[in-house]
Amino acid sequence: MKAVLLDTDDRYRLVELDEPTPGPGQVAIRVAYAGIQWGDIMVRDGRFPLPRPFVPGFEASGHVIAVGEGVDPGRVGAPVTALTTAGACAEVVLASAALTLDTGDLPLRTAAGLGWGAPTAYDLINTAARVRPGESVLVHAAAGSVGTLAAQFARLAGAGRIVGVAGSTARADYAAGFGYDRVVLREDLPADLDGERFDVILDPVGGATRRAALGQLAAHGRLVVFGNLGALEPVPADSGDLLMNGRSLLTYNSDLLGRTHPERLADSARRALALVADGSVRVDITAEYDLADLATAVQRLAEGATHGKSVLRVAHPRA
Structure with missing residues (x-):
């Protein structure tokens, strides 16, 4: 072969x-x-x-x-x-x-x-972050495979506002076609968000992006980390500060899930596949x-x- x-x-x-x-x-x-x-x-x-x-x-x-x-x-x-x-x-x-x-x-x-992107995006919204109706969601790497799917799954979960972050104007324009209410450029953060807080932030980037995200969470907000596209540098989080504001730092690792609980990953993949097959979600x-x-x-x-x-x-x- x-x-x-x-x-x-x-x-x-x-x-x-x-x-x-x-x-x-x-x-x-x-x-x-x-x-x-x-x-x-x-x-x-x-x-x-x-x-x-x-x-x-x-x-x-x-x-x-x-x-x-x-x-x-x-x-x-x-x-x-x-x-x-x-x-x-x-x-x-x-x-x-x-x-x-x-x-x-x-x-x-x-x-x-x-x-892997479809079950990852499905789980980020529905299993890790557990997006509730009316909540606001910020998605980094909005124009990628996971980002374009996550926006659609968030909308199906009832999110009230979905904002994406992209690395260029062309990528921002592309991401806008997947249900985002707004897409901002990474170079314009955090000023372009004008102090807006989010109930859920999805971060595959790391580094400075992750440090900033901790401060962009609303009370009871959840930051879900699922990759390190940028610098592999530690991002400290004060558990006492998180506790006082009801904020959570969560991680999601689809590769590990596939090795430890493949049936759980397969279930999410089937749910995502069904939504693509019936036209609810676009790949x-x-x-x-x-x-x-x-x-x-x-x-x-x-x-x-x-x-x-x-x-x-x-x-x-x-x-």
């Missing part, structure tokens, strides 16, 4: 490999599309120290072609989307059956766009690349040159 290897010299190479065989609890998927996400950048840059050479790719859609021990053989032939630990940038990938979801009539291109795929162009796809994401979701076309899908 064709696959992309991330080698010891940090280069991506298109190679031929043997097709993998599913083990207990696994399925093998003939990949139609693979999703591109921030984790691909972190692996490339060594922030996730995985052994090299390594077949990257953490999101795939396609059809099940084989199952391992303990998996219903009736799943063979089903169109699916899967959250993987590696290997999606190949013609065949292995995935946990628990994190492989049937997609029904949903186009496989759209299904690949769900990836916007703005860039599509060939398998051999993975290096370009990852670099463009790292540079902020893309917004929404990017995918790799691995094979011509049947659905």
